[in-house]
Amino acid sequence: MLPESCQPGPIHDDPPGIERARPCSLAVVIPSYNRAEYLRDAIDSVLAQDHPDLSLLVMDGGSTDGSIEILRSYGDRVAWVSEPDEGHADAINKGWERTRSEVIAWLNADDCFASPRAARLACQYLAASPETDIVYGDCHWIDERGDDRGIAYAQPFSLSFAVVTADHCIPQPASFIRRSVVERVGALSLDVFAKDREFWLRAGLHGRIDYWPRHLADQRNDEGISYLGRRVAPAIVEVTRSFYRLQGVPEDLLRLKPRAMSNAHLRAAYYAWAGGRQWDLYLWHLLCALASDARNLPRIRWHFRRYVGESLGIRKPQRPIPA
Incomplete structure (x- = not known):
């Protein structure tokens, strides 16, 4: 069992004075490469915001699918750049560098x-809670037509819970x-596929991240999950390794590194x-999970019975083993 400190964090209510708070200025960057099919929906959702001090910058990676024509159709309502980049994270970082907002x-x-009102509400939260470095809310899955497919996974952030599990x-x-936050801990990494996950841990090590249960965004999942295995699986492990290379990791988390690596391989x-x-x-990651921490065997065994059993049509175990 993990120590009590390795539990999900608190759910945050509205901070005092949020209704009267002037929202922090906000810059939204949209990285895009050959995503003409959905680009207009993303842009329109930003232009529709009632935030009084919001800027939008589209960083296009040199698209050839009609994206440039879409961007030109907005005239001076949308700032955009089209040039080669080194990938998603590079485009976002360059976009952030070109903007000057508080958030x-x-x-x-x-x-x-x-x-x-999503962007305004989030920026009012940050204005009313100056000790908060990052705020996030709920996100729903939408399909290729934009139909709601239910809430995406979210949980109150706790650094120890996120790292160890x-x-x-x-x-x-x-x-x-x-x-x-970016000025303090650095921008998105160009070396990790799961760049957002790596950034959250780096930011959480040096700042406060609040979960505020408000529906703020929608995330399209039109590709399904079949492409994830070969790219995401090793990236999850690399995120945990990267965290333990940082300076200032608390002693209690250092002691839990074997369990953290084991659970990263299970993920x-x-x-x-x-x-x-x-x-x-x-099977490779299952063996690595065991090699990282043999005391995690009950959870590894449950994992094997759950997923291999389901694939073979065998009744799966009902209750997961705690991390």
């Missing part, structure tokens, strides 16, 4: 804000970040299973 965010080109529970489209094994039943990758 920054990014929407992927196939995501959108949930309502016209490899449970990186922050939905990126519903997240709003003080610029001072990776899940993505290998969910991403097309990639059994070689699944």
